[in-house]
Amino acid sequence: MAEPRKQELVDRLKGMGLDQLKAGLATRVNQVSQQTYAYLKFDGRSGVMNVNDGDKDSRFPDGVELAFNLLGSSQGYVCWKGGEVVGQHSQSFFEPIVPISSMEDHGPYEDDEKDGWQEQHQLFFKDLKTNTQYILRLVSKSGIRQVNNFIRTIHEQSAVHDFTQQTPIVTITPAQFVAKGNKNYKPVFTIKSWIDNPKVVENKSPVTAQIAATAAPKGKETNVKLDAAAIEDTRD
Numbered sequence: 001m002a003e004p005r006k007q008e009l010v011d012r013l014k015g016m017g018l019d020q021l022k023a024g025l026a027t028r029v030n031q032v033s034q035q036t037y038a039y040l041k042f043d044g045r046s047g048v049m050n051v052n053d054g055d056k057d058s059r060f061p062d063g064v065e066l067a068f069n070l071l072g073s074s075q076g077y078v079c080w081k082g083g084e085v086v087g088q089h090s091q092s093f094f095e096p097i098v099p100i101s102s103m104e105d106h107g108p109y110e111d112d113e114k115d116g117w118q119e120q121h122q123l124f125f126k127d128l129k130t131n132t133q134y135i136l137r138l139v140s141k142s143g144i145r146q147v148n149n150f151i152r153t154i155h156e157q158s159a160v161h162d163f164t165q166q167t168p169i170v171t172i173t174p175a176q177f178v179a180k181g182n183k184n185y186k187p188v189f190t191i192k193s194w195i196d197n198p199k200v201v202e203n204k205s206p207v208t209a210q211i212a213a214t215a216a217p218k219g220k221e222t223n224v225k226l227d228a229a230a231i232e233d234t235r236d
Contacts, residue, residue: 065170
C-alpha cells in the first residue's frame with residue numbers, strides 16, 4: 001500500500017486530464033531552462049568563441065548582443081593543481097581587490113607553469129531575445145586586461161547611465177595581437193547601448209541594498225569544482 005503522501009499525489013495526478021499534465025510538464029521544463037546557464041569559451045589561439053549548453057560545443061554567432069549582469073559578475077582567482085581546481089576566491093567588482101599573495105598555498109605543485117593561483121574573472125550575460133543566460137570565465141592576461149578595460153568603460157559611462165537601473169548591451173569580438181612571435185586573440189567588449197532593467201526599476205531600494213542582494217557573495221576562498229573545459233583557451 002502506498003504511503004499517504006504518495007497516494008495523495010497519485011490520486012491528484014489521476015484527477016488531471018492529459019492537457020493539464022502536459023501543461024504542468026511544460027512549466028517544469030521552462031523553469032529548469034531558465035535556471036541553467038550555457039558556458040561561453042573564448043579560444044585565444046583562433047579568436048573563436050564557442051558555447052556549451054551541457055550537451056555539446058558549437059560556435060557562438062558573431063555580433064550577438066548580450067545584456068551584461070554587472071552586479072552578478074565577479075573577479076578573483078582560481079588555483080590549479082595536477083589539472084584540477086583546488087581553490088577559488090571570488091568577489092564582486094564593487095569590492096577592493098584582495099592580493100593574490102594572500103591566497104592559501106596549496107603546494108607543492110607538479111608544474112610551476114600551469115599550477116598555482118591565477119586571476120579569473122567570471123562574467124554573466126543574457127540574450128534577451130532567447131532568454132538564454134551565459135557564463136564566460138577568463139583567465140588569460142589579455143582577457144583579464146580586456147575585462148578591466150570593460151569595467152573602466154562602464155565606470156566612465158555611469159556618469160550618464162545608472163547601472164543599478166540600466167543594463168549595458170554588449171558584443172564580444174576577437175582582436176588579434178602578437179605575443180612572443182605568435183598570433184593570438186583577445187576578447188573585446190563593446191557597449192552598444194543601455195536599456196532599462198525592469199527587475200531593477202521595480203526595486204526602489206538604495207544602491208547598497210541592491211548590490212548586497214544581487215552581487216556575488218563577499219569574497220572568500222571556497223573549494224569549488226570547476227569544469228576546466230568551460231574556461232577559456234589561452235597561451236599568452
